[in-house]
Amino acid sequence: MAPVQTEFTPAAAASDVRTPESRRLGRPVVHVLWLALLLPYLLGPVPLFKVTSVVLLILVAIGYNLIIGYAGQFVVVSAAVMGVGAYATAFFMGHWGLAVLPAILLAACLSGGLGALTGLLTVRLSGIYLALMSVGLAEAAGIVMERWTAVTGGENGLAVTGISIAGQSPPSPVAMYTLVLVFTALGILVSWLLVSGQWGRLLKAVAHNELAARSAGIDVEATKRTVLVVGFFYFGLAGGLSAIVNGFLAPDDFSLTVAINHLAMVVIGGMGTFIGPILGAIVVGGIPQLLSFSKGYETVLFAAAVFFVVIFVPEGLAAGPRRLWRSLRRNIALRAAAVRGSQP
Amino acid sequence: MSTLLDVEAVGVSFGGTHALVEADLTVLEGELHAVIGPNGSGKSTLLNVISRLITPQRGRVRFRGQDLLDRSSHTLASQGVARVFQTPVMFAGLTAFENILVGMQPQLRGGFWRDLLRLPASRRADVKARDAVEALAERLEIPRQQLDLRADALTFVQQRRIELARALAADPELLLLDEPAGGLNSAEIVRFRELIQSLRDDRLTIVLVEHNVRFVRETADRVTVLDHGSVLATGGTDVFSDDRVVSVYIGGRGAVERRDGDA
Numbered sequence: 054m055a056p057v058q059t060e061f062t063p064a065a066a067a068s069d070v071r072t073p074e075s076r077r078l079g080r081p082v083v084h085v086l087w088l089a090l091l092l093p094y095l096l097g098p099v100p101l102f103k104v105t106s107v108v109l110l111i112l113v114a115i116g117y118n119l120i121i122g123y124a125g126q127f128v129v130v131s132a133a134v135m136g137v138g139a140y141a142t143a144f145f146m147g148h149w150g151l152a153v154l155p156a157i158l159l160a161a162c163l164s165g166g167l168g169a170l171t172g173l174l175t176v177r178l179s180g181i182y183l184a185l186m187s188v189g190l191a192e193a194a195g196i197v198m199e200r201w202t203a204v205t206g207g208e209n210g211l212a213v214t215g216i217s218i219a220g221q222s223p224p225s226p227v228a229m230y231t232l233v234l235v236f237t238a239l240g241i242l243v244s245w246l247l248v249s250g251q252w253g254r255l256l257k258a259v260a261h262n263e264l265a266a267r268s269a270g271i272d273v274e275a276t277k278r279t280v281l282v283v284g285f286f287y288f289g290l291a292g293g294l295s296a297i298v299n300g301f302l303a304p305d306d307f308s309l310t311v312a313i314n315h316l317a318m319v320v321i322g323g324m325g326t327f328i329g330p331i332l333g334a335i336v337v338g339g340i341p342q343l344l345s346f347s348k349g350y351e352t353v354l355f356a357a358a359v360f361f362v363v364i365f366v367p368e369g370l371a372a373g374p375r376r377l378w379r380s381l382r383r384n385i386a387l388r389a390a391a392v393r394g395s396q397p
Numbered sequence: 398m399s400t401l402l403d404v405e406a407v408g409v410s411f412g413g414t415h416a417l418v419e420a421d422l423t424v425l426e427g428e429l430h431a432v433i434g435p436n437g438s439g440k441s442t443l444l445n446v447i448s449r450l451i452t453p454q455r456g457r458v459r460f461r462g463q464d465l466l467d468r469s470s471h472t473l474a475s476q477g478v479a480r481v482f483q484t485p486v487m488f489a490g491l492t493a494f495e496n497i498l499v500g501m502q503p504q505l506r507g508g509f510w511r512d513l514l515r516l517p518a519s520r521r522a523d524v525k526a527r528d529a530v531e532a533l534a535e536r537l538e539i540p541r542q543q544l545d546l547r548a549d550a551l552t553f554v555q556q557r558r559i560e561l562a563r564a565l566a567a568d569p570e571l572l573l574l575d576e577p578a579g580g581l582n583s584a585e586i587v588r589f590r591e592l593i594q595s596l597r598d599d600r601l602t603i604v605l606v607e608h609n610v611r612f613v614r615e616t617a618d619r620v621t622v623l624d625h626g627s628v629l630a631t632g633g634t635d636v637f638s639d640d641r642v643v644s645v646y647i648g649g650r651g652a653v654e655r656r657d658g659d660a
Contacts, residue, residue, distance in 0.1 A: 246515060251498065251507025251523070258488040258499045264450060265486035270474030270502040270567055279509050325490055 098226040105230045107338035114318040114330030115244045116287030122324035124280040125260025128187035131315040133194035136307030138164045138292025143213045157293035164289020165282045172278035198304040210303035323369025332370040401426040407456030416442040418626040429597040431605045431613040434623035440606040448480045475503035479569035483576045485556035487548035493559045494544040497530045500566030574605045578612045
């Protein structure tokens with residue numbers, strides 16, 4: 054390869070070329086982006102629509118990865134915050150007459166603001182208390198979505214009106230795919246800049262040991278608040294995009310079950326790695342689409358996949374095939390030995 | 398020499414237990430000051446008070462004449478106070494190199510906007526920080542290839558050096574060391590002692606909490622002996638011949654030597 058080309062990879066854009074992940078990944082990520090640009094020419098409208106909803110999930114997975122994978126703050130709010138982003142986008146377009154782009158961005162900022170508020174509420178909490186608090190907040194958001202019928206349409210759902218992209222109304226699947234792809238690519242780039250620099254290191258330090266992080270000069274509370282704002286922004290952005298893509302919103306789309314599915318993307322992909330959530334979103338989001346012929350069974354298969362990853366390859370997909378294979382063999386051997394009642 | 402750190406009549410109690418009662422500590426600029434005492438005498442509590450991890454109910458802590466108790470713990474690093482823990486704390490998932498870079502936070506001031514925007518000035522600062530980490534690793538005799546390994550996979554002794562490097566990365570004036578000889582074998586203790594003394598010779602002020610008497614006698618310039626949360630004696634290393642100090646160590650010279658042996 055010509056050396057010039059490396060100038061344009063995210064790896065070269067980041068100062069931290071020392072971590073093995075950045076060395077391995079810069080180029081593959083760029084190739085995947087090229088492939089993503091070709092997809093509209095390869096796929097028909099229905100498959101493209103499915104791909105669009107999978108690509109959108111990458112933003113959710115990145116948000117979770119920053120908050121949980123890097124900063125170690127266990128919150129289960131993705132679906133609820135997506136709901137806020139989605140209904141807010143619909144509201145801004147339907148009631149204020151905003152165009153798609155400003156509506157989505159404003160909704161994402163609103164979600165980020167919600168992250169700041171959540172941070173103020175939860176700053177002294179960690180571990181199981183933080184997780185429970187977040188479940189409470191998510192449930193509360195769900196109730197609001199069901200009851201605040203004037204804005205959300207309640208159980209009957211809400212048709213999003215006024216969707217128009219580049220003069221197309223309603224927009225074609227290609228236009229919606231392009232919109233989602235642009236936001237997702239930007240989201241990936243931003244997450245790369247964030248996690249490959251000092252901020253990413255600070256997040257991991259805070260996740261691992263708050264006292265030692267403080268001693269090293271890190272403002273732990275401010276760091277936790279900021280990561281919630283950033284993560285919630287990603288969730289809100291994904292929610293806003295989902296409002297445009299689906300054109301119809303119902304509270305069920307933003308339930309706790311959905312949030313747990315989102316969590317599985319990050320776990321299967323590999324928490325605390327840059328590439329993990331992207332792979333996880335594609336695999337976890339994509340497999341149910343492929344399995345939709347086996348209606349009902351996909352949930353079972355999906356649960357089995359989560360079990361398998363957590364038990365046998367806890368590093369997640371981000372570890373790469375060779376390390377996954379090694380980890381799988383080691384973990385099977387360990388468990389076989391444990392079952393036999395001996396130490397390996 | 399002027400006073401760098403002045404701890405005055407500090408009292409800390411947890412529930413009904415008095416961890417520190419009217420404890421005083423005066424550390425002069427450029428000295429290696431050991432705080433010694435049996436388990437439960439309040440040594441670590443005193444260190445936690447100075448590094449602002451514990452807020453005392455009474456007393457004052459002044460660093461360069463400024464009240465430290467007004468400040469929150471994360472600002473101490475940029476004030477010039479660094480801390481090394483009793484058991485090395487490595488930030489898991491980061492390499493040794495990155496662990497030391499985290500210690501550069503007071504200079505780097507990394508944060509959301511800075512890392513998002515990557516302005517030329519901050520990128521230059523990153524490059525400088527990387528060079529500084531390499532220089533520091535060389536100074537502490539950390540092998541180059543160790544720096545790229547995950548810090549939590551290193552041995553205890555290696556982690557201790559990485560943690561020291563992380564503390565020194567902020568370019569502190571005062572270094573707080575909590576039992577640096579703990580868990581080391583005798584050869585490692587000698588190397589670590591030489592390292593600590595060479596840092597002191599470079600004008601770094603060090604407060605050392607330790608219960609290994611021999612280590613302290615051979616390393617420190619001055620010693621403060623704590624017992625039951627208050628100061629028993631303070632002075633040069635000759636405090637160890639003080640009868641009261643000897644009696645604290647279970648009543649006799651023989652007991653002192655046994656303690657040396659098991660550390």
